Amino acid sequence: MAKLNHKDAPADPRGTGERLLAWYDRHHRSLPWRMPPARIAAGDRPDPYRVWxxxxxxxxxxxxxxxPYFETFTSRWPSVRALAGAPGDDIMKAWAGLGYYSRARNLKKCAEAVVxxxxxxxxxxFGLLKSLPGIGDYTAxxxxxxxxxxxxxxxxGNVERVATRLRTIATPLPAAKPQIRAFVQSILPAARPGDFAQATMDLGATICTPKRPACALCPVNGDCLAFLGDDPERFPFKAPKAEKPKRLGAAFVAQRRDGAILLRKRPETGLLGGMSEPPTSGWTARQDGEPGLDAAPFPADWQPAGVVGHVFTHFELxxxxxxxxxxxxxxEGCWWSTAADIHSEALPTVMKKAIEAAIPGATLKPTPNRQQRRN
DNA sequence: GAAACGTGGCC
DNA sequence: TGGCCAAGTTT
Incomplete structure (x- = not known):
């Protein structure tokens, strides 16, 4: 890492925003939900529904x-009114696999509120946006x-990294947030706040990365205190993460003669809230041996079908x-999901893994080339 | 402020 | 392999 002396002090920080915009004009990423800077300059604005x-x-x-999820959602529900009118279960099914399912629950609530x-x-x-479900400081x-x-x-997170490096802010996150916000506000080009926001995020995603940042390519390296006199990779400062506890549980995959699989719906709140699953045992903090057949939802000829590992945000299962x-x-509370329906159920990834362990191929989409198995 | 809340990709 | 991380919000 280049270490420059004090003669190479940062340029006027107020110019940082303009330099970021100039870089963005040339190097912006092309994304499905993004209006490119040339069209913004021509007076176009992106659809707020798609931005949200x-x-x-x-x-x-x-x-x-x-x-792929953005494409699916915008094709199926082109407007906030369409989304507000969609059944909640359809939204959960379409969200399955993307994670953090409270987002999907709040998505419908927010759409309804906007209507x-x-x-x-x-x-x-900003304040009105933040009053809507699922919209916090960042999204507003x-x-x-x-x-x-x-x-x-x-x-x-990108902007936090860029800002703490530019100013060598050593306050650990999240306590550094007010400082960061104030700094970003101070370099914000008044004419192009939208492009500036996306420029800063693009810089964080492609140049000012967490590990091995490409400082030589950075359009604002001359403004960056971390690049000029420190080690950029040290920023931002964060509290060490807590160790993940390990939990054990069991899943019971029942299959009918025609291939249908027994599912139920999880409670609306909490982990995987509102999503579907084969019957499972609880998996609270138990480490004393594998859950056995006493946890089965009903008596049957249950056979061991393997062990599935899955890492959640705050524990390993x-x-x-x-x-x-x-x-x-x-x-009561369960249903048989046929081979034709199982692909479109609201199954979280961990539950697809469990079903796959019991019945390989069961959750894969049928292809024209593949014969459906019927036993 | 801290904990809960998914998943997949990268090194 | 396992830890880190990704355009955070809610309680």
Whole structure:
């Protein structure tokens, strides 16, 4: 890492924003939900519905993971009114696999609120946006700036990294947030708040990365205190993460003679809230041996079918999977999901893993080339 | 302020 | 392999 002396002190910080915009004009990423800077300059604005939807999907989620979901949602529900009118279960099914399912629950609530409170038009005001379900500080600022070009500071994880490096802010997150927000506000170009927000995020995603940042390519390295006199990779400062506890549980995959699989719906709140699953044991903090057949939802010829590992945000799960052939009506609260339906159920990834362990191929989409198995 | 809340990719 | 991280919000 280059260490420059004091003669190379940062240029006028007020120029940082303009330099970021000039870089963005040339090197911006092309994304499905983004209006490119040339069209912004021509007077176009992005659809606030698409901005909102993309921002919710992008919370703690990579661009690559979001792309296909964004395409699915916007094709199926082209407007906030369409989404507000959709059955909640359809939204959960379409969200399955993307994670953080409270986002999907809040998505419908927010769409309904926009229709009822604002006549189907997203507000531009930060405070009004933040009053909507699922919209916090970041998302309210992002919609306000990107969709409406309001001069608000948009601070996400990328911007936190860029800002703490530019100013060598050594206060650990999240305590450093006010400092960061104030700094970003101070360099915000008044004419192009939306482009500036996206420019800063693009810089963080492609140049000012967490590990091995490409400082030589950075358009504002001359403004960066970390680059000029420190080690950029040290920033931002964060508290060490707590160790993940390990939990054990069991899943019971019952299959009917025609191939249908028994599912039920999880409670609306909490982990995987509102999503579907094969019957499972609880998996609270138990470490005293694998859950056994006493946790089965009903008596059957349960056979061990392997163990599935899955890492959640705050714990690791080892799920013992059992399988049985069952020929009976679905118990109260459960339903038989046929081979034709199983692909479109609201199954979280961990539950697809469990079903796959018991019945390989069961949750894969049928292809024209593949014969459906019927036993 | 701290904990809950998913998943997949990268090194 | 396992820890880190990704356009955070809610309670």
């Amino acid at each position: 939807l993309s921002e919710i999907m992008l919370q703690q989620t990579t661009v690559q993971a979001v792309k 009822e409170r604002f006549g189907g038009e997203f507000p531009s005001d 600022a992002a919609i306000s700036a990107i969709a409406y070009n309001r001069p608000v500071a948009v601070v996400d 080892r799920l013992s999977v059992y399988r049985a052939r069952v020929d009976r009506a679905a118990p």
